[in-house]
Amino acid sequence: MEVCDLCLVEHFWLEIIRGNVSSLLSQALPAFPCLYLGYQDYYVIQKIYPGGIRLKKESRKIQSARHIEQHENIFACPICQKDMRVTGLKSIRCEKGHTFDFAKQGYVNFLNQPIHTKYGKDFFEVRKILLSESGFYTPLQHALSEIVADITLGKEEEISILDTGCGEGTYLHHITNHLRRSCAKKVVGVGVDISKEGIIAAARNYDQHIWTVADLANMPFHDKQFTMILSIFSPSNYEEFLRLLKQDGVVIKVVPEKNYLKELRTYSTFAHRNI
Numbered sequence: 223m224e225v226c227d228l229c230l231v232e233h234f235w236l237e238i239i240r241g242n243v244s245s246l247l248s249q250a251l252p253a254f255p256c257l258y259l260g261y262q263d264y265y266v267i268q269k270i271y272p273g274g275i276r277l278k279k280e281s282r283k284i285q286s287a288r289h290i291e292q293h294e295n296i297f298a299c300p301i302c303q304k305d306m307r308v309t310g311l312k313s314i315r316c317e318k319g320h321t322f323d324f325a326k327q328g329y330v331n332f333l334n335q336p337i338h339t340k341y342g343k344d345f346f347e348v349r350k351i352l353l354s355e356s357g358f359y360t361p362l363q364h365a366l367s368e369i370v371a372d373i374t375l376g377k378e379e380e381i382s383i384l385d386t387g388c389g390e391g392t393y394l395h396h397i398t399n400h401l402r403r404s405c406a407k408k409v410v411g412v413g414v415d416i417s418k419e420g421i422i423a424a425a426r427n428y429d430q431h432i433w434t435v436a437d438l439a440n441m442p443f444h445d446k447q448f449t450m451i452l453s454i455f456s457p458s459n460y461e462e463f464l465r466l467l468k469q470d471g472v473v474i475k476v477v478p479e480k481n482y483l484k485e486l487r488t489y490s491t492f493a494h495r496n497i
Contacts, residue, residue, distance in 0.1 A: 445466065
């Protein structure tokens with residue numbers, strides 16, 4: 223926690239210094255809005271005692287609800303296309319009553335019925351290791367980050383990036399982090415994948431973004447909402463991309479060759495045998 227709401231902190235510290243700990247404990251204690259690398263997290267006061275405050279980060283479910291609440295204007299119901307609103311930090315609901323709950327892992331599932339894919343939990347765990355820890359795809363991540371930084375150079379408005387087929391979220395996280403560090407831009411990152419296991423892994427690994435399970439042909443967003451759409455080694459629906467992109471928006475597509483997953487499948491099989 224690098225920067226926080228100083229007025230709120232000063233209020234609590236002054237009350238502690240004045241010895242009014244009991245009065246604080248009787249209050250409905252708010253969450254602290256805290257900023258780190260442009261992300262906004264929320265911490266709740268776990269304990270107040272003379273001379274200090276113990277803070278606790280809110281659950282992934284509540285963090286996810288707060289992130290989406292800040293950007294709920296981008297969401298459109300995938301069933302009726304009406305506006306959506308976060309209700310009670312428990313679900314996101316449209317004007318006609320279609321409701322989608324926040325999962326405890328920190329994502330929202332917008333599918334009407336479960337879809338089983340060939341990629342399971344082990345696949346995404348190994349993919350994260352290969353992408354973010356082995357360095358195998360580091361050159362690609364750096365190249366994409368520089369391309370995105372160049373494209374958004376000079377844009378003063380908030381940069382909104384949608385990663386379609388995001389899997390466990392490594393590319394989206396790396397690119398948005400690079401923008402915040404190098405360009406000091408306000409960036410919102412949204413990941414969507416039809417694989418629930420991939421989105422669960424993304425929400426677990428990178429809880430500072432918006433993660434959704436949805437059909438790539440019917441994504442739960444209003445028209446013209448995104449500065450940029452990423453399609454990295456994943457299927458593309460260009461009609462849907464055109465609908466979602468802002469007027470001067472850009473699609474970045476990385477096309478794999480037929481054997482690009484050979485190393486990942488081999489590594490996944492080896493890792494699975496050794497779990």
